[in-house]
Amino acid sequence: MKEQTILKIGKRRISLQTLLFVLGLAGILLIGISSLLPEKAPEARDAGVQEAEAKAYAAELEDRLQTILGQMEGVGEVRVMVTLENGYRQVYAKSEKVNNDVLEDIRAQDEKKTQEKQVTEQTYVLVDGAGGKVPLVTARLEPEVKGVVVVCEGGGDPQVVGKVVDTVKVALNISSARIAVSRLSTG
Numbered sequence: 001m002k003e004q005t006i007l008k009i010g011k012r013r014i015s016l017q018t019l020l021f022v023l024g025l026a027g028i029l030l031i032g033i034s035s036l037l038p039e040k041a042p043e044a045r046d047a048g049v050q051e052a053e054a055k056a057y058a059a060e061l062e063d064r065l066q067t068i069l070g071q072m073e074g075v076g077e078v079r080v081m082v083t084l085e086n087g088y089r090q091v092y093a094k095s096e097k098v099n100n101d102v103l104e105d106i107r108a109q110d111e112k113k114t115q116e117k118q119v120t121e122q123t124y125v126l127v128d129g130a131g132g133k134v135p136l137v138t139a140r141l142e143p144e145v146k147g148v149v150v151v152c153e154g155g156g157d158p159q160v161v162g163k164v165v166d167t168v169k170v171a172l173n174i175s176s177a178r179i180a181v182s183r184l185s186t187g
Contacts, residue, residue, distance in 0.1 A: 054087035054143050061145070065168060069150060072167065074160040076153025077184055085144035093125040093136040147178045155183035 005016040065080045098120050105113040126133040148168050154160035161181045168179050
């Protein structure tokens with residue numbers, strides 16, 4: 001007869017074999033459950049980094065605009081604020097499969113009925129990454145500018161305002177409706 005090792009846990013007595021069996025079963029269940037849990041998307045993991053990059057991009061635009069506008073005649077001291085529509089966006093490589101099905105029904109007396117069906121299937125191209133398979137990035141798009149506020153000493157002069165609006169419009173490729181120019185207070 002085999003000798004069994006009995007463990008005392010609290011007020012209960014459990015054999016070592018039973019304990020190992022229960023622990024093994026619990027491990028298998030945890031592995032099975034972990035495969036059902038959704039993985040975090042790469043975008044979700046990097047949200048804080050993307051936000052910081054977008055803020056740095058807006059600050060760089062503000063500095064560059066402030067520099068160029070400050071050099072224009074009549075503008076004087078200037079402050080610029082740029083707001084963004086979104087952060088950096090990534091364009092992913094896709095593969096596309098198109099199936100065309102044509103069904104012709106030819107009847108008596110030269111009657112012909114044709115049905116055409118087109119099915120398009122798109123899938124992302126995946127490559128091996130640090131955390132497993134990740135989508136292949138083909139381009140990284142800069143954030144879109146939502147609006148620009150310019151406050152300058154010459155903001156009360158309509159000619160200066162017009163030049164400032166035109167300069168910002170061309171520099172950022174946005175409409176004049178997204179640009180506001182005001183006079184800098186002197187007090």
